[in-house]
Amino acid sequence: MKALWQNYRKNKLAQGIFLLLYIGITSLSLYLAQKSVTAFLLLLASLLLLYFTSFKNVTKWLIAGVVLVILLPFTASNGDGYQSYMEVATLVGIYISMALGLNVVVGMAGLLDLGFIAFFAVGAYSYGIFATAQANHFMPFGHYPLSGESFWIFILIGCFVAALFGILLGIPVLRVKGDYLAIVTLGFGEIIRIIFNNLDRPVNITNGAMGLPSVTPPSLFGIDFLYPSQFYYIVLIILVFTIFTVRRFEHSKIGRSWKAVRENEIAAQAMGVPLVKTKLMAFAIGASFSGMMGVVFAAKQAFVDPTSFTLLESITILVMVILGGMGSVPGVILGAAVMTILNLQVLTEITNWLNQLSTSGAISIPDALSPSKMQRMIFGLLLILFALYRPQGLLPAKNRKYDQKLLQKGSKEANGDSLREQSPIENAQEV
Structure with missing residues (x-):
């Protein structure tokens, strides 16, 4: 089970397919069952699932924007519970x-x-x-x-x-x-x-x-x-x-x-x-x-x-x-x-x-x-x-x-550059 989870964590395609299916099902559930608090909460839970994916931050922000700006208001607007949601x-x-x-x-x-x-x-x-x-x-x-x-x-x-x-x-x-x-x-x-x-x-x-x-x-x-x-x-x-x-x-x-x-x-x-x-x-x-x-x-x-x-x-x-x-x-x-x-x-x-x-x-x-x-x-x-x-x-x-x-390598290069910059000044002072 642990090996399966590790493979899933590394496979962005599998994560994307699962997330897409989850968002689609919960959105459809909220659209069809307007008074279902469970469907509303499950759709919001998709943002938590999105956080645990391996996508880049820009991708996560875009998907979250689609859910919050478009899907959530649209799917909840088909019934009397729209304003309460x-x-x-x-x-x-x-x-x-x-x-x-x-x-x-x-x-x-x-x-x-x-x-x-x-x-x-x-x-x-x-x-x-x-x-x-x-x-x-x-x-x-x-x-x-x-x-x-x-x-x-x-x-x-x-x-x-x-x-x-x-x-x-x-x-x-x-x-x-x-x-x-x-x-x-x-x-x-x-x-x-x-x-x-x-x-x-x-x-x-x-x-x-x-x-x-x-x-x-x-x-x-x-x-x-x-x-x-x-x-x-x-x-x-x-x-x-x-x-x-x-x-x-x-x-x-x-x-x-x-x-x-x-x-x-x-x-x-x-x-x-x-x-x-x-x-x-x-x-x-x-x-x-x-x-x-x-x-x-x-x-x-x-x-x-x-x-x-x-x-x-x-x-x-x-x-x-x-x-x-x-x-x-x-x-x-x-x-x-x-x-x-x-x-x-x-x-x-x-x-x-x-x-x-x-x-x-x-x-x-x-x-x-x-x-x-x-x-x-x-x-x-x-x-x-x-x-x-x-x-x-x-x-x-x-x-x-x-x-x-990398930090040590960068610090060594920075120190080397500073020494090379200071050496003419030191020579001039010695002269």
Whole structure:
């Protein structure tokens, strides 16, 4: 069996045929059975199978693009469950982007942040205040609410404002580590939520606990974005940008600096890594992705209030990072997708199925024991199981491997060239 698996891993043609058949069958199943959550989940699982193939990265991106941009929306659009499927897919994209931002702070830089949802709130309120009539209470100029075309500018504004708040958080906690850092960031997240909850007096800026209703939907070329199927493409574009940016940072100089700080701050500083700059960049970059998705969330929900940004949400995002694998971009994507789908669809469908059995008299289950109400206990059990048997997560982080002989050969050639360049100078000095 092992030999057969090894042959399959080496045979790209067999992988391509199997993947093509799998995507075709699951797409056809979703197209014919519109209310089948299983078919929807199996089609999404094709992306995980694609990750384990031996194709080049460009090929993987192209196939994933075809599945997400064409196949998934088209095959799900043939029935009443279309918008519900797109709602789940949109929220999966939002949570993946936030989890990738937190992975920069926690997984790469090793800075435990329990108040990450605060940056999401900052982005949401940045758009919500000016996309409703709320800004009329304190802005001496301008006409509000702003039009839906301003949404595209506010994505960038939410990004920069959240990054600024990330820097403001990072400055006072630069010398704090470990448990103390977790306590400080937890307090920061709660402070932001309480400020938004009470910032309705003496000047009414956020409308307090009443929230901001009737947020102006985005519009482009006269088309209003009102449905989850429309927001799906917005989230998909931002998510692709987030993944590309995080991957570039991961293998850049700043990414290696984050990992050095994570492993040992003293050793990293001794090697010339600037601790202040490195930590502040981790907070700012991680927060910026959350701020962008906060703007999208406010526009999609058309309502913003402080109850959406509790400590429990921060812990949920942290669980996504831990479950997928800290420091691993593919792992965090998988962890966020599993947690979101489990929460929004799987547990809900199991609860509905058990309720139908209870109604028909086939089985009697107390309402308090329904899976949707035991969500936190199920997540807790998952964490315990993974801590015991898979502590590195679903897809652990992998470091790039380099050929030592080639590196030594390159260093010798570089040293030889430098010696040849320096020899005339040395001769001149001797003369």
